[in-house]
Amino acid sequence: MSLIAFLGAIETGLLFGIVALGVFISFRVLDFPDLTVDGSLPMGAATSATLIxxxxxxxxxxxxxxxxxxxxxLVTAWLNVRLGILHLLASILTMIALYSVNLRIMGKPNQALLGEETVFTPFEKLIDLPYYWVTPIVLFAVIVVLLILLNLFLSSETGLGMRATGVNGRMAAAQGINTGKMKLVGIALSNAMVALAGALFAQIQGGADITMGVGVIVVGLAAVILGEATFSTRTIILATIGCVIGSILYRVVVAVALNADFIGLQAQDLKLVTAVLVVLAMTLPGARQKWAKRKSVKGAGQ
Structure with missing residues (x-):
């Protein structure tokens, strides 16, 4: 694999690291299965591209x-909290509606940004490095800022209330926490981060497309699960860092698999590789626990 391909994988991993952080908020912090991200990512891309x-x-x-x-x-959370629609169904309804909304925003299926200035343009002039180095550096800086802000928020009173809502909603409500408000804030924050990733994605690839959000939730979950399987999650700081590391590992493994000639995989095998990686990430922690338990039993027997 060439240096440019490797840096491209790092770049994509950092970009989807932002998506993974958003998915982490909904799935892990709030225990709210949210499929809205498949629509909010292209919405962020469409909004940014149209404005530019x-x-x-x-x-x-x-x-x-x-x-x-x-x-x-907010729409997804409102459907769940105020109208009592099941969270999964509420997110699916919003995701379907966003397809039409995104078409309305762009006025067409895609919006090109060729020749337009992006947030990366000033840094390409400032940093005396080839373009394929500049984007990962800028994305890394964005990730660091987001990790700091997210961890400060989750350590605040509102953040702790949100975490309590995800762990045990009834107990949190009994302690005086407005669990409905926590869901509204948390799901809004989650999709705001995913939309930010979509906007950056559009500016990197030079345009927005109505179909660019297909399968985003799977990639985000893969990054979260892979991060949990390979990185410590004892604290919220380590868990969020693990999401980013999991996203980078995921993209690097995919890039290596697709670029390894002896395996024989091609671009159309991306979804297959994704499914295999998710299965491995989900089964790895359980297999590791079983192996550790057997080892301890053998040690005790001796």
Missing amino acids: VAGVNPFLSLLGAIIAGALAG
């Missing part, structure tokens, strides 16, 4: 994408 083409500053377009993603998350 309209002459808006690329950095401000990111803010627009974040707000759009947060609104999408």
Whole structure:
């Protein structure tokens, strides 16, 4: 695998690390299975691309994408909290609706950004390195800032209330925590981060497309599970860092598998590789526990 391909895998891993952090909030912190991300990622991309083409500053377009993603998350949480619709079904309904919303935003199935300035343009002029180095460096800086802000939030009173809601909603409500509000805030925050990733994705690849969100939830879950399987999750800080590391590992493994000629995999095998990696990530922790238990039993027997 060439250096450019490797850095491309790191770049994509960092980008989907933001998605993994959003998925971590909904699935792990709130215990809320949210499929809205398949619609909020292209929504962030569509919003950012449309704003840039309209002459808006690329950095401000990111803010627009974040707000759009947060609104999408609020709709899902509102359907669940206020209307009593099952969380999984609520997120599916929102995801389906966002397909039409995204078409409305762009006015067409895709929006090109060729020749337009992006948030990476100033850094390409500032950092005296080839373009394939600049994007991963900028994304790494974004990830570090997001990790700091997210961990500060989850350590705050609101964040602790959100975590308590995910662990035991009834007990949290008995302690005076507004669990409905926690879900509204948490799902909005989750989809805001996913939409930010979509906006950055659009600016990196040079355009937004209506289908770019297909399978995002699987990639996000794969990153979270792989991070938990390979990295310590004893604290919330380590768990969030593990999400990013899991995303990078996932993309690197996929890139190695697709670039290894002796395996014979091609681009159309990406979904197959994804499914195999998710299965391995989900079974690895259990297999490791069984192996450790057998080892301890043998040690005790001797």
